[in-house]
Amino acid sequence: MYSYTFEEKYGRLRKELIRGGVVLASIILIGTLWYWKVEKWTFIESAYMTVITLSTVGYSETHPLGERGQLFTITLILMGLFTIAYIVNRFTEALIQGYFQEGIKLRQEKSLIESLDQHYIVCGFGRTGRHVAREFFAEGIPFIIIDDNPEEVEEIKQLGYTVILGDATLDESLVRAKIERATCMVTALPSDAENLYTVLSAKTLNPRIRAIARASNEEAVQKLQRAGADAVVSPYITGGRRLAAAALRPQVMDFVDGIITGSNRSYYLEEFLIDSEACPFVGQSLREAKLRSQTGALVLAIRRFDGNLIAGPTGDSLILERDALICMGTADQLRNLNKILGPINSTNAPRLPKNQ
Secondary structure, three states: OOOOOHHHHHHHHHHHHHHHHHHHHHHHHHHHHHHHHHOOOOHHHHHHHHHHHHHOOOOOOOOOOOHHHHHHHHHHHHHHHHHHHHHHHHHHHHHHOOHHHHHHHHHHHHHHHHOOOOOEEEEOOOHHHHHHHHHHHHHOOOEEEEEOOHHHHHHHHHOOOEEEEOOOOOHHHHHHOOHHHOOEEEEOOOOHHHHHHHHHHHHHHOOOOEEEEEOOOHHHHHHHHHHOOOEEEOHHHHHHHHHHHHHHOHHHHHHHHHHHOOOOOOOEEEEEEOOOOOOOOOOOEHHHHOHHHHHOOEEEEEEOOOOOEEEOOOOOOEOOOOOEEEEEEOHHHHHHHHHHHOOOOOOOOOOOOOOO
């Protein structure tokens, strides 16, 4: 059975209150015109008579009325009573159910969505999307969720996340999530077809966005990659590999999990994009740059612009323009590393806790 969202209920109630106000104003106008044109009173006298009649304050008539005028006045009173009772009923419902407070909150949410920039988009709040949102929240990065289930949307709001009710496969929903200003999108919808459509739509609306997609099998992985997904993750394939690794190398997996996920970590993994205009070490080797001695952070790998990965780089490894340095260290060490590498834009700066 379909459950109305607050936005729908609030919109319906607002329309009903506006409709009631318009009807009441129309009745006042009709009454004023009748007394003015038919009874030949002045406009002020006509308006005064209409208002005291509808408000039922009990004042005497402005001028004596004949039978026709009395019948019209009775009709005017009945119309006014029914309309005012309707408005009072709607207004009372709004007060009891807190629609006005929720309306303010809704406007604040819309304002927050309008201000989003360099944010992440999570499509779907199922078992996978739920964990993705939790990790983003722990990292303290701005993100918005798109989900088409009204009950899930209410739960998401209770968790304090920003959410949009809509179908992520539709361009309209992605535009509402400000995809043109987003940095990355994670699509974790139930079916591979939905994830495929979402990636295609996202890349059309924002070709620069990094698209991460969920896949259920290897064939879906290949199709999503052909559709433009920058990375495709299969929970079943990845989960199987991690289960095997946890069985064979338990200490290694505990260490890796401890630096990749969670909010109470001692060490972090972070990547830094090298910009020739900001970084003073372009063209130098790691030994010459002395990053380890200056910050304590360890450079684990270097990914060249052409995609070549250098794991465990030596002191002779060069730092080149548009390289991505994959580093490990404490929050303070990575902040210091970010400072000496130059004022890298916020999308590549480390997202670390403020107090460590």
